[in-house]
Amino acid sequence: MALYVDADACPVKAEIERVGTRHKAQMYFVSNGGLRMSQNPLVEMVIVPEGPDVADMWIAERAGPGDVVITGDIPLAAKCVEAGALVLKHNGEMLTEKNIGNVLATRDLMSDLRAADPFRQGGGKSFGKADRSRFLDALERAMRMASSRT
Template sequence: MTVIYIDADACPVKAEAEKVATRHGIRMVLVSNGGIRPSANPLVDSVFVSDGPDEADMWIADNAGAGDVVITGDIPLADRCVQGGAKVLKHNGEELHLRNIGQVLATRDLMQDLRSADPFRQGGGKPFSKADRSRFLDALERVVQAAKRG
């Protein structure tokens, strides 16, 4: 049975994902280091991992598998989940899969190298928008329906 796993510490689309999970009657698991209020929704479980680096990522990668959906902005975690057969979505609705994860991972590594080589090349990307939220909802609906079909 399909489960939605969310790398929840910095996830801006938890509420949207919960709406989709509820509409489809599927379990959703919020994984974090703490500081997130558990949902009253009986379909939503909260898993709190220790404060070590990448503990939430390791928990998700160890538990998500084929037919599951993972929501994360962490590209190495996305790579592990894709390799394990899960469907992966970024917060902006971009789907990561076997055909594109290598390129996305390489781009992430390149940008990390550029930032470390130039201390003045800092700052985040563009702010999260209503259009990103809308794309995410559309993509999650599509991915959940596909996962339910098998």
């Protein structure tokens, strides 16, 4: 079992490391750089070259059954779900074969709406304690599910 983290804009890196360590899972924090290195022997910081979706491709090529992927990138999530990995968003929402189609469609619709209104500002809510707690609970459940698949 491995934990793959799309780490560039991930607000829950410390939580992932804590849960992953408890489960003795190898963790890959994948980014274009700029992350603080971890002293944890289970954490590998993977720095990929600059370019569109390079980190996503690195994760998608490796994640599979028995792995857990943490990402807010919906197209990456869809590839990982298709490969058999368990996928969580940063807010703890699990993306599965049953819901990924709707999530992709909503993402595309929202992208079109944003493109149609260049003056639209903000829209995202802040990430708080309740979100962290929900994520920790979801990650713990996902890790148990993944370990039962291996």
